[in-house]
Each structure stands twice: as C-alpha cells, then as structure tokens.
Amino acid sequence: MPSSIGSGIARPSRRATAGSETTSGASSPTTYGDTPIHRFPADFAAYHRSMLSTSSATTPVFSDKSEEVSDDSSASTQSDRQSLRTLDDVREQVAERLAVRAIRKLKNVDGTKIAVTLTLCKKNDTDFLQIVAGHIQRILLLKSFLVAVATTGAGETSLMVCGSSSVQVQRAALLASAKFVGRVQAMNVADASGTLWVASVRDVGWSPYDESALWDVLTKSSQDLIDPTVPPPGSKSIAHILEEARTRLQRLTPQQAFDELQDSSIPMPVLLVDIRPAAQREEHGFVRGSLVIERNVLEWRFDPRSLDGRLEIATRYDLRIIVICQEGYTSSLAAASLQDLGLLNATDIVGGIKAWKEAGLPVDVPQRMWM
Missing domain, CATH: 3.40.250.10 (Rhodanese-like domain)
Structure with missing residues (x-):
C-alpha cells in the first residue's frame, strides 16, 4: 500500500475494547482504530475518488455500469435514427413547420380562422402543399378555418387553399381566380370533399399586392351574413x-x-x-x-x-x-x-x-x- 494511502486511513489496532469483552458475551465487530471494518470499502472509495479528481486521469472510478450502458445505448439509438432519415422525412418535417407557421398567423373572421403564408419551393410544389394541407387539417381538425399557402418565385408557382368548409374553399377559389386574372394557369388538385384546392399561378409573391390580395380573398370568403336568405336593406328584385x-x-x-x-x-x-x-x-x-x-x-x-x-x-x-x-x-x-x-x-x-x-x-x- 502506498504511503499516501496509509497516511489517510487509521492503522488497525489489535486491542479489543474492554467494555466490549466484559459487557457482552458475544463478539464485537472487528475495528480498525475507530472505524468499523464494514465501512472500510466505502471510505476507501471516497478517498480514491477524491485523489483521482485532482489528477489527470480520465478513467471513470466506481461509476455505475448500468448508467454507462444506458448512455451508450441512447447515443447509438440517436445515431441510428439520424442515419435512417430520408428526404421524405425532411420534407415532412418542413411541411409540418410551415403548417405551424401559418397557424400562428390566424385571424378570426366571423368565427372562421383565416391565415395566409408564402414560402419558397423549387419543385413538386403540388405534392408538398398537399402535405402542408394535411398537417393544417390535422391540427385544426375541430375548428372552422380557411388557410392559403402559396409558393413564390418567377414563372409557374402554386397556390393552395384548404379549409373546414367546402363552400368557403370554393368561394376562395373563385375569388382567387378573379384576383389573379390571367395568371391562374390550371387547377391541379380538387379533392372530392371540396376542402382542398391547388392551382398553378404565375409569379406569386413578386408583388406586395399578392399577399394582400390573398388576405382579401380569405376574408370575403369567410364572411357570414346573419341570414343569407334575407335581402340586404335597400335592394330590389x-x-x-x-x-x-x-x-x-x-x-x-x-x-x-x-x-x-x-x-x-x-x-x-x-x-x-x-x-x-x-x-x-x-x-x-x-x-x-x-x-x-x-x-x-x-x-x-x-x-x-x-x-x-x-x-x-x-x-x-x-x-x-x-x-x-x-x-x-x-x-x-x-x-x-x-x-x-x-x-x-x-x-x-x-x-x-x-x-x-x-x-x-x-x-x-x-x-x-x-x-
């Protein structure tokens, strides 16, 4: 045993305490000085840990093996997940973030939540916007909403309108075609339920008018009359x-x-x-x-x-x-x-x-x- 260790731990004494022999017939625990023998491993571990903490050693001392195994397994699991990510996973994540960004801009118009957001996209606009629409519809499942998302850039871009009401989506589609007269090239997607509409539109986002026009389209499409069957005051047949x-x-x-x-x-x-x-x-x-x-x-x-x-x-x-x-x-x-x-x-x-x-x-x- 090195002298440094011996200096920190009391040397054993072979003398038995008199009180222990006279007061009880049972044998008392063996001691090293004032320290019982069953505490010796714990004291030695504490001493060894304190000595190595001041040294340059990097080997873990008296560490829990179960914790090391769990840390290694979690690290390997994370690396495995990162290695398994595909381009579709990235597109899915970006689409979800874009849906959340649109939802953060929601405004209330006669009980309907409306939002407009523009984003950059180079190819597969239609497929990407359908993924975005799916996330929006999932997040706002129990609410009345009408959201427009458009890709920006020169040339052919895409405009997506999704909502909880097919009537409001169709209104928005007609008004958008009127707002962007001569720029709507073709309708790419119109689902059977009527709650999703995607069209090709030229040069969306190149003018500040475009985003304001989309807000106007959604606002007017969401407005509800008190009773749509009652003629407005002053009107004539x-x-x-x-x-x-x-x-x-x-x-x-x-x-x-x-x-x-x-x-x-x-x-x-x-x-x-x-x-x-x-x-x-x-x-x-x-x-x-x-x-x-x-x-x-x-x-x-x-x-x-x-x-x-x-x-x-x-x-x-x-x-x-x-x-x-x-x-x-x-x-x-x-x-x-x-x-x-x-x-x-x-x-x-x-x-x-x-x-x-x-x-x-x-x-x-x-x-x-x-x-």
Missing part, C-alpha cells in the same frame, strides 16, 4: 325594378308604334330602335328601317352630352325614341335608362317583336342558305 321603370313610360302597342312612325305631323324625329343581339334578329326577323343599336352601347349613342360614339341625330333632348326587343322586358329598362339621360320622350313597345309579328305588321326574315 328585377321585377320591382321593371315595374318602377314602366310606371315612368307611356308604352305603345305595336300598331300605335307603327302609326307614329308613319305620322308626319309629329314635330320631333321618331326612331324605332332595335336593341336585340344579332342572333335574335336573324332567327326572328327585324323591322326594315329600324335603327339597330345593341343594348350595351345604347346610352352612349343617344346621350347628347357624349362626345365619343354619339349619333349625329342625337343632339336634341326631344327625340321620340321607340325601343323594341324580343318580348318587351329589356326594352322597358332601356327606355327608362334613356329617360334618365334626359330623353323624356323615350318609350317601348308592349310585347316586343313577337307582338309586332302577331299584329301582322311587316317583318323581314333573312333568307338562310342550307348546304
């Missing part, structure tokens, strides 16, 4: 609008209109204006001598204030304009619109060209050549 228009007109029968066109005693010009499209004129005929002006340009042709596209005859407000259509509905709205311009003598024909033909008045029907 087309029947009501038509009725109001006709209360302002002195409508003419086909015969009355024909007579006015033949009456030379009327001081102002009288014009019969056919506002039907070309297809209806070819199928049902037209009145020879009528002025053909389609409905979409009618006001521009007769507004005396207009300088672009106005007819040469439309320089006065007392024109007697008789509007004719196929059955007398569109003509009433058109005549009322002309009155709004100040042409207060404008009116229409009851029953349109159909009633004109039934009255036996002249109608020209174009000849068709059958091949």
Whole structure:
C-alpha cells in the first residue's frame, strides 16, 4: 500500500475494547482504530475518488455500469435514427413547420380562422402543399378555418387553399381566380370533399399586392351574413325594378308604334330602335328601317352630352325614341335608362317583336342558305 494511502486511513489496532469483552458475551465487530471494518470499502472509495479528481486521469472510478450502458445505448439509438432519415422525412418535417407557421398567423373572421403564408419551393410544389394541407387539417381538425399557402418565385408557382368548409374553399377559389386574372394557369388538385384546392399561378409573391390580395380573398370568403336568405336593406328584385321603370313610360302597342312612325305631323324625329343581339334578329326577323343599336352601347349613342360614339341625330333632348326587343322586358329598362339621360320622350313597345309579328305588321326574315 502506498504511503499516501496509509497516511489517510487509521492503522488497525489489535486491542479489543474492554467494555466490549466484559459487557457482552458475544463478539464485537472487528475495528480498525475507530472505524468499523464494514465501512472500510466505502471510505476507501471516497478517498480514491477524491485523489483521482485532482489528477489527470480520465478513467471513470466506481461509476455505475448500468448508467454507462444506458448512455451508450441512447447515443447509438440517436445515431441510428439520424442515419435512417430520408428526404421524405425532411420534407415532412418542413411541411409540418410551415403548417405551424401559418397557424400562428390566424385571424378570426366571423368565427372562421383565416391565415395566409408564402414560402419558397423549387419543385413538386403540388405534392408538398398537399402535405402542408394535411398537417393544417390535422391540427385544426375541430375548428372552422380557411388557410392559403402559396409558393413564390418567377414563372409557374402554386397556390393552395384548404379549409373546414367546402363552400368557403370554393368561394376562395373563385375569388382567387378573379384576383389573379390571367395568371391562374390550371387547377391541379380538387379533392372530392371540396376542402382542398391547388392551382398553378404565375409569379406569386413578386408583388406586395399578392399577399394582400390573398388576405382579401380569405376574408370575403369567410364572411357570414346573419341570414343569407334575407335581402340586404335597400335592394330590389328585377321585377320591382321593371315595374318602377314602366310606371315612368307611356308604352305603345305595336300598331300605335307603327302609326307614329308613319305620322308626319309629329314635330320631333321618331326612331324605332332595335336593341336585340344579332342572333335574335336573324332567327326572328327585324323591322326594315329600324335603327339597330345593341343594348350595351345604347346610352352612349343617344346621350347628347357624349362626345365619343354619339349619333349625329342625337343632339336634341326631344327625340321620340321607340325601343323594341324580343318580348318587351329589356326594352322597358332601356327606355327608362334613356329617360334618365334626359330623353323624356323615350318609350317601348308592349310585347316586343313577337307582338309586332302577331299584329301582322311587316317583318323581314333573312333568307338562310342550307348546304
């Protein structure tokens, strides 16, 4: 035993204590000085550990072997897991993180959580966005949500919209197509449930407008009316609008209109204006001598204030304009619109060209050549 060790531990004494021999017939424990022999290994271990802690030795002293084995096994397990990771595992992890990032941006619109996020992606955008949508739908399973995720870059990119309601997703798809007019190339994914929509869109993210536009799309798609079946205050049905228009007109029968066109005693010009499209004129005929002006340009042709596209005859407000259509509905709205311009003598024909033909008045029907 080295002297250094011997100096730290009491040398054994062969003397037995007198008290132990006289007070008890049983043998007392053997001692080394004041230390019982059963404590010697523990004291020696403590001493040895303290001596090696100040030295340069790196060998573990009196370490628990079970702890060493568990540490080695956990390290090997972690290394095995890292060695088994594939590219699909990495994509799955990135998709989950992107889903969490989108969820952190959630805003509440009429009880629906909405969020928009943009990300970079080089290839397989559609597959990647479907993975992201799966994570979002899993995390927000019990909530009402509508989330848009778009990949950014030059050229063809992808836009994904997923939600808990198929109605809201379809609204968002239609509004997104309108917002990015001319940029939506094709629809790549639309699942059977209607809660996922993925489309190819050009150059998403190259303008700050794009992200704001997506927020606007989701906001308007998530808005809920108190009762969607109740008309908003101040709105009117087309029947009501038509009725109001006709209360302002002195409508003419086909015969009355024909007579006015033949009456030379009327001081102002009288014009019969056919506002039907070309297809209806070819199928049902037209009145020879009528002025053909389609409905979409009618006001521009007769507004005396207009300088672009106005007819040469439309320089006065007392024109007697008789509007004719196929059955007398569109003509009433058109005549009322002309009155709004100040042409207060404008009116229409009851029953349109159909009633004109039934009255036996002249109608020209174009000849068709059958091949």
